[in-house]
Amino acid sequence: MKPSSPFVFSTGTIGYPILFVLLIWIVFWVEVRFGVSFNSYGVRPGEMMGLRGILFSPFIHSDIEHLFNNTIPLFILSLALFYFYRPISWKVLLIGLIASGLLTWLIGRPANHIGASGIIYVLASFLFFKGIFSKYYRLVALSLIVVFIYGGLVWYVIPIDPSISWEGHLAGLITGFSLALIFKQNIVEPPKYHWENPEYSEENDPFMKHFDENGNFIENLPEEESDSEEVQYNYIYKDSKKEE
Structure with a gap:
């Protein structure tokens, strides 16, 4: 009898990534349409009020270029998460969102840190390290694809551009790696014959x-x-x- 595949494609696999992308675009549309700015709702390190940015900042972007640069990696990486790691996908997202935001609040410069790049680094880091830990060819291949497409992201975890929140990127990288260790026992095992x-x-x-x-x-x-x-x-x- 052939073993059933551990990977299941469901409506949510593509539906949730589309929803995430729609949400960040809707927030940006509201800002443009009504002439408001939500930048003050970003993560503001060292301020108690700045803690609200842990939840709000991933949906806020400074301009159309910033929004567009985050749209494609957010969709692709969240799609990979829900396809390959569906049982733990929401745990990874929610814990990653809170942990990376809190770490940014602790180590960040005194400014408004906004954008979905923090959660993007969480996903890229988690998918890479989880695939390597699995030693399963499909997941290792996924890790290599992540490196091939998004390997350049690693340069933005150091302060090479003062206008970029490298602290948020570093927090996401650390959080993703930590989650790959925490959920190490949930690695899909290759079928044994x-x-x-x-x-x-x-x-x-x-x-x-x-x-x-x-x-x-x-x-x-x-x-x-x-x-x-x-x-x-x-x-x-x-x-x-x-x-x-």
């Missing part, structure tokens, strides 16, 4: 009866022992292995 099972032995394999002691395939089994769908599948597999 019977030859990978430590308890497997040829003596208790019911399909070995299709071969004689010299490894030759027995074409004419007694009628009562032959030819269920599962038996056919396995002795065809065994025969192909012998030919190798």
Whole structure:
């Protein structure tokens, strides 16, 4: 019997990332349409009022370029999170949002820190390190894709541009790595076949009866022992292995 895939595509897999993107664009539209600014709702380090930015800042962007630069990585990385890590996706998002925002509040410069880049760094860091820890080829491949597309993000966790909240980026990177460690036990295990099972032995394999002691395939089994769908599948597999 073939193992079922651990990865499940559902409506929420693509629906939630689309919702996140719509929310940040709606907030920006409200600012432009009604001539208001929500910048004061960002994370303001060292101020008690600035703690509200932990929840609000990811939805606030300074201009259209800032918004556009965050839209695509937010969609792609959250899509990957909900597809590959659906059981823990909301925990990663909520804990990542709060932890990275709080860390930004603790280490940031006295200014308004706004934008979804903090949560983007949480997702990129989590997906990369979780895939490496898994040692599962699909998730390792995901890690390599993240590095290939977003590897340049690592330069923005140091103060190379005074107008960029590198503290928020660094907080996101640290938070994502920490979450990959915390949820290490929730890594999807690759499916094990019977030859990978430590308890497997040829003596208790019911399909070995299709071969004689010299490894030759027995074409004419007694009628009562032959030819269920599962038996056919396995002795065809065994025969192909012998030919190798």
